[in-house]
Amino acid sequence: MTALLSVRDLSVGFGDGESVVKDVNFDVEAGQTLALVGESGSGKTISCRAVLRILPRAAQIRSGTMTFGTGQNRLDLATLGERRMRDIRGNRISMIFQEPMRSLSPLHKIGNQVSEVLWLHRGASESEARKEVLKQFERVGFPDPARAYDSYPFEMSGGMRQRAMIAMAMVAKPDLLIADEPTTALDVTTQAQVLGLIKDLQQETGMALILVTHDLGVVANMAEQVVVMHKGRVMEAGSAQLILTEPAHPYTRQLFEAAPEIPDEDAVGIPMPDEDLILEMKGVSKTYTMRAGRGWKADKLIHACRGIDLKLARGKTLAVVGESGSGKTTAARIALGAELPDPGGEVLFRATSQDDPILVHQMTRAERTLFQRKAQMVFQDPYSSLSPRMRIQDALTEPLEIHRIGTPAEQRDKAAEMLKRVGLNADMLKRYPHAFSGGQRQRLSIARAMMLDPTLIICDEPTSALDVSVQEQILTLLEDLQDSLNLSYFFISHDLAVVARIADEVAVMRQGLVVEQAPPETLFYNPRHPYTKALIAAQPEPDINRPIDLKLVALGAGSPDSWDDAFRFSDSVIPSLVEMEPGHKVRCHV
């Protein structure tokens, strides 16, 4: 049987530079799923875009063939004329992109953008296309297809937009779907649902799928064939079964080792000690008022945080986990004093064990200066958190200058020392941020945060923008720093596997509430709350025999109304956090 698409000796390069994709071969058979796996810069995205010939303008296909089609009717996509290529795009091969937020035009209705495929390729009239699209919308899980048809993208959540993208890609019933990191920008629970949807649709229509991803867990859940790429070359190719159980190539093995996993051995974690707390949040709530657009409507209240009590002991790591909108970032901003909590809540900070606690939101000027030196933040996106116009040296010494610490020479020495501490060289001080990779930049942000010798560091998803192997290195660095300097981390993440590795205590948040709180070992082995269970179940595991349990995900990730009676909460009735066993608290009615 010949493959639906077979790519042979494909090379792609930019301008006169070296090829970024070198002699790549792969086959996709009808109805099958091929996963292209690799880290950023591996050429996986360029390879799959080359198939549709939607490369950046400076890139050109240098050699190779891409034969597509069945039976006698086979075309070489590498040499096909542009006009005939347009008949293929969106019609026989379609594509889903990574960022559903930006991949749809903000100014056109969803229905219009999806129907367009049918206008283009089927010559369908407006009403015919509408009928077809509404059917497709229903299929991809829009609760109200007619309403979705007339909505604009900005009126939908990320998951819904990705469903709209899928509908757009599927509506012409293509033979091949290319999905470029379709779920990377989504929450785990949404990711699980979207992956499940793609799989269902594939079974229904018998189309082939090329899935580009960096996540071996996603591969294990979706793919039959796997191609592992690194620096533009294929490292290893074969059946998913084989590669996931016995990776042959050292690079593949390296990827496996770097991927953090959720442990599930029977263990009871040690609860966070109750004395020597560096940070304590007591009854912290935050309510935002969304002004109603029209005068006669009442303003809408948004409860970002509701009655949060958290304790962080010195030298420990407290992780807050939840999907976007769960209130975890608001909690961190309040802890850092960047945001005022509603009256009644307070945040206490003790710089050293001997000090009296400072009330973070009622500080004197002297206390504020001290607090700013002792509490620092590391941000999510290392690309935008360093000024592109400042040399590393200036960025690092700036905190010292602001607090008037040391002479310029001492400041420079300190910067050099910090660079060494985070695993970079002192001779990089004169460079600008653009000369560094993502992982190096995150090291720089950590160095910047460390310059004032803080005792508390708030990490806002510090690794979610990084590749797995780099993520591994950054987590190791954070652990080393904690061990040698007795740092305390307030760690925000949506990734349970990362949290499992670094945290001493985990708080799971949903809709502004902490729904479950325990040491990671306890939490992962014995989760009680349906939402925690859903989060754990949604985490794709790189094990082909443990597929995602979509039912469990749907159950817990749905609205609180769908939970068991014991866990249900509404705006007015909120069960309290109950200690089920020592150090394991669950929000439920007893």
Add this chain to the structure above:
Amino acid sequence: MIMLRYAVYRFFTMLLTLVVVSVMIFVIINLPPGDYLSNQIAELQASGQSAGVAKAEFLRKEYALDRPMWQQYLIWMGFFPGPHGFEGLLQGNYGWSFEFDRPVAEIVGDTLWLTVVVNLAAILFVYAVALPLGVMAAAKSRTWVDYTTAFVGYLGLATPNFLLALILFYYGHRYFNLPIGGLMDPVYEGQPMSWDKMKSILVHLIVPTFVIGTSGASAMMQRLRANMLDELGKPYVETAIAKGMAPSRMLTKYPLRVAFNPFVADIGNLLPSMVSGSVLVSVVLGLQTIGPTLLTALKTQDQFLSAFILMFVALLTLIGTMISDILLVMLDPRIRYEGREA
């Protein structure tokens, strides 16, 4: 429904702004010490002509210049009865020009709508030229198309308008037999509108439109090109290509729609800059627009005349911004549905 409500709301805010602007104009005009009449009185007294002084004093009373400033303002606007009852802008009485010794209405007369015509023509020209060129320059960026349009654009920006005017007049007349100067053949001046008069105006408009519009067009072209280039890098453009759209249709449907917003928002700014920017051109070309009159009025502290012209320009500007705001709301659902229940 949303649109209509917004338009009504926007209209009332415009009226409010206009009142505020009128106060500012009146205050600023009265800031320099003295007014046309007191200057004249001083001059007459210096030369000992007492008869003239009496007339000037009479005029001062007649136009309420002897009253406190806030009263003068209210009388000028027509909110407050003057020596002859309510007689201000609101009642259609534009005041008296001391310099020309004629009613303001008579002096500005035709120039009002001619100004509007010239500037509208120039704006249409700006859009008609900038739109296709800007899109083309962006779509073919870093090719000869881009470089040529950029070169022509910078040339347009850099050439002084009056110079361009003179050159165009010379060659326009020599090769195309275009008329020189003015906005219509002198025979039609003061005549009621007729088919021939209109034709004459249209022919006379060609050169001024070109001269006034060139720099605006090249500036706008560059802006549109930059906007388009930003948009072309966005993922939704890729989505559209992956759908199988032809480039031309894709360009006009997606990135242009988004890049068009700042373009529309510019309408409001374009009007005043053209009116004030075209003064020099109007002088050189002998156009009967309001620009040259404004210049004279400001120089001689002819307060009612200059205040009226400034009010007129302000009105044009405010109408321009109102139009662009309403168009923006029509074009961009993100503005229209802000706060719509999800």
